[in-house]
Amino acid sequence: xxxxxxxxxxxxxxxxxxxxxxxxxxxxxxxxxxxxxxxxxxxxxxxxxxxxxxxxxxxxxxxxxxxxxxxxxxxxxxxxxxxxxxxxxxxxxxxxxxxxxxxxxxxxxxxxxxxxxxxxxxxxxxxxxxxxxxxxxxxxxxxxxxxxxxxxxxxxxxxxxxxxxxxxxxxxxxxxxxxxxxxxxxxxxxxxxxxxxxxxxxxxxxxxxxxxxxxxxxxxxxxxxxxxxxxxxxxxxxxxxxxxxxxxxxxxxxxxxxxxxxxxxxxxxxxxxxxxxxxxxxxxxxxxxxxxxxxxxxxxx
Amino acid sequence: xxxxxxxxxxxxxxxxxxxxxxxxxxxxxxxxxxxxxxxxxxxxxxxxxxxxxxxxxxxxxxxxxxxxxxxxxxxxxxxxxxxxxxxxxxxxxxxxxxxxxxxxxxxxxxxxxxxxxxxxxxxxxxxxxxxxxxxxxxxxxxxxxxxxxxxxxxxxxxxxxxxxxxxxxxxxxxxxxxxxxxxxxxxxxxxxxxxxxxxxxxxxxxxxxxxxxxxxxxxxxxxxxxxxxxxxxxxxxxxxxxxxxxxxxxxxxxxxxxxxxxxxxxxxxxxxxxxxxxxxxxxxxxxxxxxxxxxxxxxxxxxxxxxxxxxxxxxxxxxxxxxxxxxxxxxxxxxxxxxxxxxxxxxxxxxxxxxxxxxxxxxxxxxxxxxxxxxxxxxxxxxxxxxxxxxxxxxxxxxxxxxxxxxxxxxxxxxxxxxxxxxxxxxxxx
Numbered sequence: 001x002x003x004x005x006x007x008x009x010x011x012x013x014x015x016x017x018x019x020x021x022x023x024x025x026x027x028x029x030x031x032x033x034x035x036x037x038x039x040x041x042x043x044x045x046x047x048x049x050x051x052x053x054x055x056x057x058x059x060x061x062x063x064x065x066x067x068x069x070x071x072x073x074x075x076x077x078x079x080x081x082x083x084x085x086x087x088x089x090x091x092x093x094x095x096x097x098x099x100x101x102x103x104x105x106x107x108x109x110x111x112x113x114x115x116x117x118x119x120x121x122x123x124x125x126x127x128x129x130x131x132x133x134x135x136x137x138x139x140x141x142x143x144x145x146x147x148x149x150x151x152x153x154x155x156x157x158x159x160x161x162x163x164x165x166x167x168x169x170x171x172x173x174x175x176x177x178x179x180x181x182x183x184x185x186x187x188x189x190x191x192x193x194x195x196x197x198x199x200x201x202x203x204x205x206x207x208x209x210x211x212x213x214x215x216x217x218x219x220x221x222x223x224x225x226x227x228x229x230x231x232x233x234x235x236x237x238x239x240x241x242x243x244x245x246x247x248x249x250x251x252x253x254x255x256x257x258x259x260x261x262x263x264x265x266x267x268x269x270x271x272x273x274x275x276x277x278x279x280x281x282x283x284x285x286x287x288x289x290x291x292x293x294x295x296x297x298x299x300x301x
Numbered sequence: 302x303x304x305x306x307x308x309x310x311x312x313x314x315x316x317x318x319x320x321x322x323x324x325x326x327x328x329x330x331x332x333x334x335x336x337x338x339x340x341x342x343x344x345x346x347x348x349x350x351x352x353x354x355x356x357x358x359x360x361x362x363x364x365x366x367x368x369x370x371x372x373x374x375x376x377x378x379x380x381x382x383x384x385x386x387x388x389x390x391x392x393x394x395x396x397x398x399x400x401x402x403x404x405x406x407x408x409x410x411x412x413x414x415x416x417x418x419x420x421x422x423x424x425x426x427x428x429x430x431x432x433x434x435x436x437x438x439x440x441x442x443x444x445x446x447x448x449x450x451x452x453x454x455x456x457x458x459x460x461x462x463x464x465x466x467x468x469x470x471x472x473x474x475x476x477x478x479x480x481x482x483x484x485x486x487x488x489x490x491x492x493x494x495x496x497x498x499x500x501x502x503x504x505x506x507x508x509x510x511x512x513x514x515x516x517x518x519x520x521x522x523x524x525x526x527x528x529x530x531x532x533x534x535x536x537x538x539x540x541x542x543x544x545x546x547x548x549x550x551x552x553x554x555x556x557x558x559x560x561x562x563x564x565x566x567x568x569x570x571x572x573x574x575x576x577x578x579x580x581x582x583x584x585x586x587x588x589x590x591x592x593x594x595x596x597x598x599x600x601x602x603x604x605x606x607x608x609x610x611x612x613x614x615x616x617x618x619x620x621x622x623x624x625x626x627x628x629x630x631x632x633x634x635x636x637x638x639x640x641x642x643x644x645x646x647x648x649x650x651x652x653x654x655x656x657x658x659x660x661x662x663x664x665x666x667x668x669x670x671x672x673x674x675x676x677x678x679x680x681x682x683x684x685x686x687x688x689x690x691x692x693x694x695x696x697x698x699x700x701x702x703x704x705x706x707x708x709x710x711x712x713x714x715x716x717x718x719x720x721x722x723x724x725x726x727x728x729x730x731x
Binding site: 004005008009011012015016120125126127129131134135139143144145146147148151218221222223225226227228231262263266267270271273274 | 506513516548568
């Protein structure tokens with residue numbers, strides 16, 4: 001492996017990791033607070049992408065300026081994330097919190113199936129795309145290879161901002177500390193006067209928005225087709241499992257790890273590219289069943 | 302009493318044997334089941350195919366159907382998977398009295414349904430699937446294909462590539478990781494090796510079926526910078542590949558050859574630069590150099606556009622051709638049967654001999670049930686007339702020239718191809 005290959009693999013890995021991180025972060029955040037593995041999280045990604053596309057068409061900003069191209073992405077993601085997050089948390093998730101994890105998994109899987117069909121109903125089956133933002137930002141040349149500035153610079157920047165924003169606000173703000181308290185121990189935090197229901201609803205909405213934002217930001221680089229939600233769900237689950245459920249920094253590292261492993265696979269062994277995320281997941285889980293970054297939990301009696 | 306009955310039955314059957322082509326009751330309607338993708342990624346082909354079939358059948362019924370018998374279509378969704386499709390297929394044939402089926406788009410479904418059609422003795426016209434193996438490996442009585450196959454498409458693609466760019470040293474492929482992606486590359490690369498042995502394959506990339514991101518593949522292709530890049534991908538994946546490669550300037554590196562891209566042109570629009578070699582799985586194109594002004598073709602394009610707001614793509618032509626083949630098959634069988642309504646067996650027999658004309662050049666059916674469909678490829682060019690590229694510098698390769706002869710297997714046959722074949726006078730360039 002020569003050094004230019006290493007560089008290219010690194011850059012490819014980073015472009016892939018950014019979106020993967022956002023989506024996985026939403027999933028892990030929801031798990032941390034609600035202890036529910038939300039299978040429908042992949043649908044948030046898909047709906048975010050489609051909502052961003054619809055918002056772009058509706059606001060007719062095929063775009064002279066970059067701001068006009070990015071605004072609908074953000075608007076579509078936030079509106080769709082709030083809508084889906086609130087409806088699903090209020091309508092389902094808070095009612096199944098005390099159920100068996102297998103039942104919770106099935107229930108959110110049912111939501112996923114419903115949303116898949118709903119998506120088909122609303123946006124149809126033909127590929128949808130909006131590429132104004134990518135086209136406007138142009139390319140960056142690294143050696144002989146052109147990268148989209150949008151993917152190489154903007155997406156990782158957004159991911160970094162969200163990472164620091166989230167870790168800081170969790171540690172420093174009142175609401176952030178409430179989230180941490182509920183994550184740590186729901187019952188005790190409720191005894192301390194924290195409104196765990198409210199914390200749950202808001203966290204679920206934030207998690208959903210992270211999912212839709214991932215979809216919205218990925219939309220300009222891809223074509224939206226039926227089935228993208230399922231793929232992303234499985235991949236982000238691999239990231240979350242490698243990191244350890246509920247681990248924010250771990251999720252960031254795992255996303256970069258899996259993004260880069262996929263990129264290097266394309267360079268060195270293209271045949272195994274599809275397998276790589278799951279191979280990593282299996283290896284990590286064999287070695288550390290709780291995930292790479294899971295902290296030791298105090299045993300509750 | 303008993304004795305008389307026996308005698309009269311024997312007498313009747315004797316009469317039946319003597320009358321040539323015993324009279325089949327003419328039905329009130331002919332039920333035709335078409336399997337097509339109404340869900341899943343391949344619905345980009347299935348939905349236009351269904352719309353085209355509806356239009357063609359509507360037109361046919363308005364003109365009196367087949368010998369006065371109207372056609373009643375039934376549509377089955379291939380998106381439900383082979384197992385469920387198979388039971389649906391059996392149900393419509395056995396319970397709803399379907400006599401003719403048009404199946405399928407997916408080669409997997411063609412493979413699954415063909416033996417069942419043979420068992421049920423129902424005429425099955427493979428209207429869109431590309432697998433060449435099916436008719437090579439077994440002789441069917443009731444199963445025919447009204448269009449070309451993977452072999453004819455890939456051989457024609459190699460011919461066109463060598464015509465547009467005779468001198469190149471390296472090629473890379475990026476295909477979907479499933480049967481068609483793999484098989485088409487095998488056919489393409491074997492043909493290419495036979496005709497131009499010095500070409501080096503620098504990358505064989507098979508991203509997973511349904512992939513939505515080709516960033517790493519595009520980086521790798523840019524780093525390798527091959528002279529030619531091939532992709533037989535289709536639908537959303539081809540759109541994504543074209544868009545992502547376009548955004549990063551890869552479409553202008555080297556010569557691209559996209560044998561299925563005619564079906565993506567309207568969606569990707571001006572992202573696709575001039576000079577990309579594009580195919581259409583046959584000679585189907587709304588700007589077909591020979592047929593674009595033919596009244597039947599022109600009227601159909603107008604009607605189709607009015608119905609779907611889109612220009613017709615190749616599955617539209619395949620659907621119309623398949624229905625036309627059934628009409629011609631029935632008419633030929635009726636003629637042979639002295640004007641009486643034929644049995645399915647008689648129609649199936651006729652289907653192996655007819656030459657029919659859909660909207661573009663005629664297709665001749667061979668004794669193995671394979672249709673000899675001419676293959677057309679061209680090069681993209683942006684014009685002011687359309688908001689998406691048109692295909693120019695078109696070349697039509699006669700089906701007989703690019704399809705392996707009856708009784709041969711494609712992988713062996715393509716190895717025997719000689720460069721002289723590309724100079725055949727039947728090849729027509731526009």
